[in-house]
Amino acid sequence: xxxxxxxxxxxVGSSEVRELLKVERLTKKYGEHTxxxxxxxxxxxxxxxxxxxxSGAGKSTLLRSINRMIEPTSGHVWFDGMQVDALDKKGLRxxxxxxxxxxxxxxxxxxxxxxENVLHGRLGYKSILTGSLxxxxxxxxxxxxxxxxxxxxxxxxYKRADQLSGGQKQRVGIARxxxxxxxxxxxxxxxxxxxxxxxxxxxxYLKSIAHTLNISMIISLHQVQVALTYADRVLAVRQGRIVxxxxxxxxxxxxxxxxxxxxxxxxxxxxxDRHVD
Amino acid sequence: xxxxxxESIQNIVTQSGRLAASGRSIKVKPLSKSRLTMRITMxxxxxxxxxxxxxxxxxxxxxxxxxxxxxxxxxxxxxSPHLAHLTFWEGAYAIVVTLAMxxxxxxxxxFLAFFLALFAAQNLSNHTVARSIQAVAxxxxxxxxxxxxxxxxxxxxxxSVAAIVGMSFHSISYLTKAYAESFEEMDQGLIEALRAxxxxxxxxxxxxxxxxxxxxxxxxxxxxxxINFGVSxxxxxxxxxxxIGFDMFMASAFYHDLREVGAITYxxxxxxxxxxxxxxxxxxxxxxxxx
Amino acid sequence: xxxFFLILLIIVYGSQWVTAFSFIDGIASIPKALSWLVGNFxxxxxxxxxxxxxxxxxxxxxxxxxxxxxxxAFFALFSAIFGARPTAxxxxxxxxxxGLATLFRNIDVAAWSMILLFSFGQxxxxxxxxxxxxxxxxxxxxxxxxxxxVGLGAVEALRAxxxxxxxxxFQAILPASQPLMISWTLFxxxxxxxxxxxxxxxxxxxxxxTFDLYYKNMxxxxxxxxxxxxxxxxxxxxxASNMIRRAIL
Numbered sequence: 001x002x003x004x005x006x007x008x009x010x011x012v013g014s015s016e017v018r019e020l021l022k023v024e025r026l027t028k029k030y031g032e033h034t035x036x037x038x039x040x041x042x043x044x045x046x047x048x049x050x051x052x053x054x055s056g057a058g059k060s061t062l063l064r065s066i067n068r069m070i071e072p073t074s075g076h077v078w079f080d081g082m083q084v085d086a087l088d089k090k091g092l093r094x095x096x097x098x099x100x101x102x103x104x105x106x107x108x109x110x111x112x113x114x115x116e117n118v119l120h121g122r123l124g125y126k127s128i129l130t131g132s133l134x135x136x137x138x139x140x141x142x143x144x145x146x147x148x149x150x151x152x153x154x155x156x157x158y159k160r161a162d163q164l165s166g167g168q169k170q171r172v173g174i175a176r177x178x179x180x181x182x183x184x185x186x187x188x189x190x191x192x193x194x195x196x197x198x199x200x201x202x203x204x205y206l207k208s209i210a211h212t213l214n215i216s217m218i219i220s221l222h223q224v225q226v227a228l229t230y231a232d233r234v235l236a237v238r239q240g241r242i243v244x245x246x247x248x249x250x251x252x253x254x255x256x257x258x259x260x261x262x263x264x265x266x267x268x269x270x271x272x273d274r275h276v277d
Numbered sequence: 278x279x280x281x282x283x284e285s286i287q288n289i290v291t292q293s294g295r296l297a298a299s300g301r302s303i304k305v306k307p308l309s310k311s312r313l314t315m316r317i318t319m320x321x322x323x324x325x326x327x328x329x330x331x332x333x334x335x336x337x338x339x340x341x342x343x344x345x346x347x348x349x350x351x352x353x354x355x356x357s358p359h360l361a362h363l364t365f366w367e368g369a370y371a372i373v374v375t376l377a378m379x380x381x382x383x384x385x386x387x388f389l390a391f392f393l394a395l396f397a398a399q400n401l402s403n404h405t406v407a408r409s410i411q412a413v414a415x416x417x418x419x420x421x422x423x424x425x426x427x428x429x430x431x432x433x434x435x436x437s438v439a440a441i442v443g444m445s446f447h448s449i450s451y452l453t454k455a456y457a458e459s460f461e462e463m464d465q466g467l468i469e470a471l472r473a474x475x476x477x478x479x480x481x482x483x484x485x486x487x488x489x490x491x492x493x494x495x496x497x498x499x500x501x502x503x504i505n506f507g508v509s510x511x512x513x514x515x516x517x518x519x520x521i522g523f524d525m526f527m528a529s530a531f532y533h534d535l536r537e538v539g540a541i542t543y544x545x546x547x548x549x550x551x552x553x554x555x556x557x558x559x560x561x562x563x564x565x566x567x568x
Numbered sequence: 569x570x571x572f573f574l575i576l577l578i579i580v581y582g583s584q585w586v587t588a589f590s591f592i593d594g595i596a597s598i599p600k601a602l603s604w605l606v607g608n609f610x611x612x613x614x615x616x617x618x619x620x621x622x623x624x625x626x627x628x629x630x631x632x633x634x635x636x637x638x639x640x641a642f643f644a645l646f647s648a649i650f651g652a653r654p655t656a657x658x659x660x661x662x663x664x665x666x667g668l669a670t671l672f673r674n675i676d677v678a679a680w681s682m683i684l685l686f687s688f689g690q691x692x693x694x695x696x697x698x699x700x701x702x703x704x705x706x707x708x709x710x711x712x713x714x715x716x717x718v719g720l721g722a723v724e725a726l727r728a729x730x731x732x733x734x735x736x737x738f739q740a741i742l743p744a745s746q747p748l749m750i751s752w753t754l755f756x757x758x759x760x761x762x763x764x765x766x767x768x769x770x771x772x773x774x775x776x777x778t779f780d781l782y783y784k785n786m787x788x789x790x791x792x793x794x795x796x797x798x799x800x801x802x803x804x805x806x807x808a809s810n811m812i813r814r815a816i817l
Contacts, residue, residue, distance in 0.1 A: 311815060311817075315746060315747065315750055315816050318754075318812055319750070322634060322753070323638065325634045326631075326638040329631035329632065329634065329635040330635065332631065333628070333632065333693070333696070334628065334773070335691050335692060335693060336691040336692075337691075338688055338693060343687050343688045343691075344687075346686075346687040347684065347687035347688070350683075350686050373586060374586050374587055376583075377583035377587045378583075378589075380580075380583045381583045381584065381587065381589055384576070384580060415803070416799070416803075419799040419803045419806070420795060420798070420799045420802075421761075421762040421763075421765045421766065421798065421802075422762070423765060424765065424795055424798070427783060428604065429601045431600075431601065431788075432597045432600030432601045433593060433594070433600075433601075436588075437588055438593045439597065442594045442597055442598065442601075507676035507677075507678075508676075510676050510678055511676055511677070511679075511766055514678050514770055515678065515769050519587070520587075522678065522679075526770070529682035530685065533686070535686055538682060538683055542679060542683065545674075545675065545679055546671075546674055549675070549676075550670075550674060553670075
């Protein structure tokens with residue numbers, strides 16, 4: 001199963017691009033406070049979507065509503081033929097297996113080795129017993145080694161996660177997500193704690209993974225310029241609502257100012273010479 | 278750039294095909310020193326526990342019957358407590374006596390430990406002096422409090438004097454270690470700066486060291502007060518020092534009055550809960566100050 | 569500032585009055601006690617003959633402390649998993665295990681031993697249960713704090729992969745908190761030995777009782793020798809624990 005995904009990297013830009021995720025009128029309220037309101041959009045296979053917006057705009061809530069780490073109040077989500085909001089416990093596990101997630105603080109188990117952290121991504125496929133005992137098949141271990149090598153971590157395979165740099169930790173996080181064989185990767189500010197050089201490495205990996213392995217991405221970022229550089233499409237959220245959904249090149253400086261409102265003063269936006277592909 | 282990356286990923290994709298074909302087994306949980314030590318420790322503890330259960334002196338008491346008795350006794354104690362050999366106010370007074378012993382012990386130890394800690398902190402004191410004080414403190418801590426109290430009871434007689442002095446011995450060595458660690462965590466730069474101005478050592482202590490570490494000192498002291506309350510109860514019972522512990526000992530060992538033991542337990546619980554709440558409040562207040 | 573010292577003075581004076589404590593007597597007792605200590609630390613030929621008795625009882629007390637801490641740690645582990653924020657799956661259960669731990673922690677070992685005397689008499693079980701309850705209460709609290717510290721991020725990440733509850737507990741929570749938990753259990757063994765001496769004096773068992781017998785019969789050489797052995801055991805245990813801690817943390 002893994003082998004097939006590996007041997008046949010998808011061809012982006014081929015004639016028909018399928019719809020993978022569809023979000024319809026999604027709303028999440030915490031009591032009186034509305035975190036996200038009436039959000040609708042679709043994501044296609046292999047598409048690299050970047051989510052921007054000021055902090056507290058609802059980016060995290062939106063990402064977590066897609067794999068139901070947060071239960072939305074109303075609205076619908078369809079993913080790869082499943083109606084997410086109607087899934088039972090078993091269906092939910094199946095859904096989460098197909099969606100990888102990476103985090104700002106990496107969320108690794110510090111004391112465990114790189115390879116053990118990577119293999120954690122397979123726990124969604126395990127029964128209570130095999131999962132609790134951490135019994136992995138030879139094939140899974142090989143796949144873990146492949147991913148570790150692919151992300152340039154082979155010499156750190158048996159190092160403890162807390163001995164790695166931030167950028168290396170995030171690569172472990174990516175490997176853990178990829179070993180799930182996901183169709184979609186959610187990233188919650190994955191480069192917010194990294195220095196610019198490590199951030200660029202991570203973004204380059206994500207971009208090439210999206211295009212080579214045909215995995216869609218929804219990545220939230222607070223650096224607008226990075227967003228404009230890497231995104232196939234930009235989604236901007238403000239006060240829980242989508243205020244822009246389109247190509248990065250159509251996103252003007254004024255629109256960005258508008259999105260960030262009073263926070264715009266802090267942004268350094270370079271709009272010239274941006275899209276690398 | 279990203280083009281290079283995708284190429285490298287493609288390369289690895291093909292490489293990995295070969296890797297998979299080779300089918301060598303991959304180790305997931307390498308046995309590190311840390312893991313090995315943990316495993317040995319856990320196995321040793323489990324083995325000693327099981328061995329212990331075989332050799333304990335049960336004195337013909339069946340563990341199962343005893344456990345059933347215990348549960349019935351708990352029911353009687355906690356559901357129908359009453360006081361027979363002392364009035365409600367006598368009980369309250371006994372609690373005050375126990376608290377007073379804890380207060381005196383804590384204050385005496387805090388005062389002495391502060392000065393000892395100044396000499397025991399590596400950054401404020403001479404290395405040899407610091408080492409020797411730490412060693413003496415470790416030795417004192419290695420003798421359980423009840424033994425200190427009984428040692429002092431030989432010269433001072435059983436009672437509050439022996440209890441408070443004995444408890445203070447242990448308490449002082451505990452606080453000395455805690456205070457010294459608080460001093461050592463301080464910003465070294467500030468002490469150096471003051472030293473450079475030619476300030477006297479005592480000036481540094483009272484102008485910099487004390488204000489900077491005060492919140493830590495208070496929180497450690499209060500924590501020790503909580504411990505000392507429990508110790509006071511115990512010393513009342515074991516060393517005839519009076520207070521609620523002594524009443525409990527009488528109710529249990531002399532009158533065999535289960536329901537009175539229950540009532541006295543409630544006294545202790547109420548005070549212990551109050552102290553814990555107070556301590557949590559103080560900790561959050563102290564933490565707030567530090568931020 | 570002056571008000572603070574005034575209040576302090578009143579508290580000290582009040583406490584002194586209530587407990588009938590005298591600073592002068594207190595200070596006077598120190599040199600006497602220390603000279604006793606020095607005088608009786610010299611083992612005599614007669615007291616040396618007691619070594620086998622003392623050692624047998626000491627081993628029993630040591631085993632009791634280890635058993636109570638180990639069994640306490642085992643139950644505390646489950647109680648902490650049910651009670652800690654990252655792993656709690658049912659609110660009533662979490663409140664129950666937190667409440668239970670608070671209850672057990674706030675009744676001192678000495679009080680426990682006097683309570684348990686009714687059920688188990690002078691057998692080792694009185695001491696075992698007293699130490700076990702105290703260990704359970706204390707360890708539940710520190711284990712919960714440990715899980716709270718290490719848990720939230722990793723639990724979120726593993727939930728997002730679709731992993732079930734027990735695999736998350738066994739593969740993320742336990743490996744992350746195991747070293748600290750072992751370290752606390754070792755600390756508990758040390759505390760238990762000190763407490764066991766006290767419990768022994770109160771309930772007539774273990775090395776505490778041995779000491780009490782010599783002490784009450786004014787066989788101070790033997791009592792002093794018992795103290796030496798107890799102190800040495802605690803110091804050795806402290807050394808061993810620190811060595812293990814260095815290797816695992």
